[in-house]
Amino acid sequence: MKERGGDHESYLLRLLERGAHTRRSLEERLLRRGADGTEIAALLGRFEALGYIDDGLYARLYVEGHGDRGKRRLRDDLRRRGVAEATIAAALEEKDDEEEAAFGLALQWHERGVESRLIAGRLLRRGFPPALVRSLLDRLERKAP
Structure with a gap:
């Protein structure tokens, strides 16, 4: 059963009130709710233009909030969430020293x-x-009493 457009908009607003999402994750959720591709593109385009959807900001916040992960894991996590490679690269440039x-x-x-x-x-x-x-483990072994 398909919902009316306003219902999809309300659903999208509720999702965004709870936290940041990538464009792709929102698209997938709207598809599961029965929205068609045209409606999804229009809704997401409008919300992006208003600044409610920002994959660059999402990626930077994700990297910042997961300082206990290496760049490879962060890159993989963001790829799975549908963030573009250039956006991921920009967010990872700001990552603190991995070592x-x-x-x-x-x-x-x-x-x-x-x-x-x-x-x-x-x-x-x-x-x-x-x-x-390997290098860190060697360093720890040398430091051990």
Whole structure:
């Protein structure tokens, strides 16, 4: 059962009131609600023009809010959410030093007694590069009493 256009607009407003979304995620949700492609394009275009939908801002906020992840993981997460490659690249340029973030996590886990192989797995799953993980583990081993 298709909803009237105003209902889709109200639905879109409710989604945006709850938090930021990418254009693609909103498009997918509207499709599931029964909106047609023309209506979706018009609604999303209007909301984008008003500044309610901004994939660049979404990407920057996502990167900022997930400082415990490596650039690879952040890139993959944003791709899955439908953010364009150029937008992702711009957001990742602003990311703090990846090595510093990874070392902080590794040190914290090391001090709690987590084994090196488990620390490595955690860092790799968070998207930190394997060479960096090896380097950090070497650094921790040298630091250990």
